[in-house]
Amino acid sequence: MAQSFWRRLVRETSPAGLNSQSRGSGDRAASAGTQPPSQPDPASTILQEALAQAQFTDEVDSALEGYRSALRALEGRSGTDYRAGVLEKAQEALEQVPVPTSLGAAVAMLKELFAACADVIFRGFLVGGKRPAMLLFVDGMVNEERIELSVLEPLIHWGTPAEAANGGTDLPTWLEAAGVTITQAVPASTIGMVVDAVLGGDTVLLVDGVNHAVTLSSRGWKQRAVEEPASESAIRGPREGFVESLRTNTMLIRRRLRSPHLKIERVVLGRRTRTIVDIFYLKDVTSPKLVEEVRRRLTRIDIDGIIDSGMIEELIEDQPTSPFPQVANTERPDRVASALLEGQVVIVADGSPFALSVPTTLWSLLQAGEDYYERYWIGTALRWLRYLFALIALVGPSLYIAITTFHQEMLPTSLLLSIAAAREGIPFPALVEAFTMEVFFEALREAGVRLPRPVGQAVSIVGALVIGQAAVQAGLISAPVVIIVAATGIASFTFPRFNLGVAVRLLRFPMMVLAGSLGLFGIMVGLIALLVHLCALRSFGVPYLKPLAPLTWPDLKDVLVRVPLWLMGSRPDVGEPLNRRRQALGLKPGPGGNGS
């Protein structure tokens, strides 16, 4: 019975433009005029009358008129920048208007805003068969079944027509009475709030004679499943990675930190993308000054759109001209959780599977989550391996160039002889040789990343065979250079963070030029300049080389070595955490009861 009534309602009201895709008020009037419903039904008549008898207050009228004239003006040919500005102002004015009591007026305004938005659905119906109402949502972003069963059905069948017609003006009370079983129902008082809710995937309910709307949570869009993060894989540790949906990401973090002190603040960035950005911190650990600084830097951003968290990163750095990343990014919720426990602030943007954490230091960018999950001997060894190879990635080819060009006497004689033999007949100086090979290697790597997978294999074969073997056999490139380039390539892949690896890879090239022109002196000049730069660098006020410079002895426990967990008594002093002690003393386990 109920179902059939509802279907009839849909069928018969839709030609009148009530359930159609919105196309602006003028079109709607026209289509309503040319295609009148064949059988005047009481329900649709009431609805149409309600819409036709829109009572426009002065405020609504002027806002609407301003918006329309701004839209018309936009069609002019010159001065579009200025006109776009006018339109923006008119839109803001329109969104400031409170939801009018008259349903007709509200719908007219919303249709004006959503003109030619094929995916915005206006669904008209009668509450209790008497009172005109309208549901607004974006097709595809909502769970339609839920709207159907928990909103439309109870409202349409609610009470008697008289009750509906004379009912109160407070929507939440109504919903309560009607038995609408949607978990989140929040009143919205302005047109702007309605627009935000609709575009955010909520459904908005407007009822005639009520001066506010209600947003009903009904999000249900398609999203990628939680998978193992592609950019940071681990042998041991959680395999979950962030996805593009903010809600899923907050869930992944909240599930790891089930503390009410985990606070999540929300800002909306991007004038047009209106990207939701959440700021995470632990109220009882993170320094309030740091949180305030993050808030200040984020709210300063006024930009068209935030497509990925990388764009936020670029707008909140301390030293934008540095090649080094000053904001850490990660796809792993476990890393985020441990960053939060160290007193850092984490920023997660909707639509991006990369969370940002600040402040960061060079050392934390050289750490992997796995360092803490495996035995500490392994963690320490891996860390030193990374430091060593970071250095090789930076100066490997330059050392080769410097020594073969300027300081041959520094090599043991037998090694010198074999290198000299290999270089005999090579037409290029060592600098040109190594530089060319490094550039080719970078190209190979880039091609491997960008190409579709099946083609990628071909690239590596070409790279290995043609560049590696043929060039040596042809006598164009010496074999030691190929070895050096390969070693540097491997070294540059040992960076746990891609962006730090790229920074070091880029710095390798000026180092090679310095080595080729000034030998070891040039390398030292480059290294000292780099050291001074790193010493001057800060991430949200925290020195980038901390705890090495400035020297903080207790924190070296997690930089030079990875001490056993039972010795990690204090939080690292990065970002001035509120309480330094993070675990009990005497956690060292042993036989016969744990600890001393």
Added chain:
Amino acid sequence: MNDRQQIDTAGLAALLFGFLVGSSLVLPMGIQAKQDSWLALLLGGGASLAVVWLYTALARLFPEQSLVAYSRILLGEWLGRLVGLLYLWYGLHLGALVLRNFGEFLTTSLLPSTPISVCIVTLMLLCAYGVRMGLEPLARASQVMVMLLVVQVAFSTILVAKDVHLENLRPMLEQGPVPVLQAAFGLLSFPFGETVLFALLLPWVRPVGGVKRTVMLTVGAAAIFLAAVHARNVAVLNAHLAGTSRFPSLVVVQFIDVADFLNRLDALIVGNWIVAGFMKVSICLLGTATGLAEWLGGLDYRPLVLPLGAIMAALSILVYDNASAMSAFAAVIWPVYSVPFQILMPLLLLGLAKVCGKPAK
């Protein structure tokens, strides 16, 4: 004063240690004393504590003020300005000498066919970059570099232990105490007395109360460290060779040979030398630039760095005709030339301050 310009006492210690130890580690020191050079170093270092006491006492009397500022208070506007200017010249001159010395090392041992001006200008540009970054990054970089320096010395000492012949250090005081005292006096002016330049930088150290203690301890530690290194050099090489070779530490490191593979570790000393040159020239340049900015009436010092650096580089190229002139100047003229700057002037200023009582702000 922006916070980038403040350093803590650990930073001061690193800068001072680097300033003292850097080049002295590589050059022969106290050669008149032959095998007793380590004793001369200890004596010179001990005596220099008195000199150090002079300018740190002044720094305590005039907290947060540099020599340029308090000489004007003590000597009056014009005379004080003149003294300030003389110290700026001293910093500039010292920087130029170090640059030249450094350039000579590079062209003789590392880059024989590179013109010396290229080496000098490159190092000057590096120092100017460091100085423009500010005192704080410079102090932090020094911390790292000093740590590496100490590790390098420990490492090379262990590897060369098989060649240490302690009998080279005997007999002690072979020709009486006179040569040792002479050598100690020379060492008082170089390297220890040169730390008077820090009178231009001390106002940026916090907390003010820790300055004196830090400077004294650091100078003492540097003296002991240098004495140990030079004793090692003599023990490995013998007194004659250690005195006549231009870079004894370089020769010592060339003795290292582990399993026919770990040899020719000259790069360690080269790196050490370049780091040392950088630290010393940067401190001279920073002291001169900040002093000049203050002398001119509290300007930002950064725009002055490159012009001063250019003058310093030009001066270092013009100041000597050749390497022998450099050695002669360093051996004969420099100790005498330094006395007024390192001892007389601070003594005069401190005496005035004590006599006149602490002046009103």
